[in-house]
Amino acid sequence: MRNIRKTYSRSHANRGAxxxxLVDITNKRYCNKGVADIRKIPTPVQITKHNGRTVTGYTQKGEWVDYVGVYDGRTIVFDAKETRETTRFPLSNISAHQFELLKSWHEKGARSFLLVSFSKLDEIYLLKFERLQEAWSGYVGDGRKSIPYEDFVLNCDQVKSDKGYVLHYLKYVG
Structure with a gap:
């Protein structure tokens, strides 16, 4: 059997960082101001070897989205996604389990959404779950594989720095 060594791109590994x-800085300020308590869910790590000071392992496929918290007496749950595309947001950036988690929590009254960054355009949008669900139904049904950038411009709120918050996204969570 041949030994195949996998390599990875550091830029791909840090995608979304x-x-x-920005979300972490904003969440800390929300918490300090008593506005909301929103926490980052850590990516699970599977440790494969522990030898003294050296620990070897790999990140597991997460079962959760990036953030969960409470705002205005209701639960919020969301994921932060980044794309280098300038004309579309590929739905393949969202795993089926992430969509299902957002859907489940949305159906139970939580505010579910994505924060989508078009990094080359330096623009960030809040995509509410209802809009994501519309696009997803076409995606799983052999329809469109992405959401056009124009849909974000026309149907989503662009999130910017405001009122001392680096990324004041809660202003659009209704």
């Missing part, structure tokens, strides 16, 4: 950092 900038957006998540």
């Amino acid at each position: 900038v957006l998540e950092r």
Whole structure:
């Protein structure tokens, strides 16, 4: 059997790190101001070897989305997604289990959404679950494989810095 060594791109591995950092800074400010308590869900790690100070392992496929919390007396649950595309957001960026979790919580009254960053355009949008669900139904039914950028511009709220918050997304969570 041949030994195949996998390599990875650091830029791919850190995809979404900038957006998540902005969300983390904003969430800390929301918490400090008493506005909301929103926490980042850590990515699970499977440890394969522990030898003294050296630990070897790999990140597992998460069963959750990135963030969960409470705002205005209701649960919010969302994921932060980043794309380098400029004309569309590929739905393949969302795993089926993430969609199902957002759907389940939405059906039980939580505010579910995605924060989508078009990194090359330096624009971030809040995509409410209802809009995501419309696009997803076409995606799983051999329809469209992405959401056009124009749909974000026309139907989503663009999230910007406002009132001392780096990324004031809660202003659009109704």
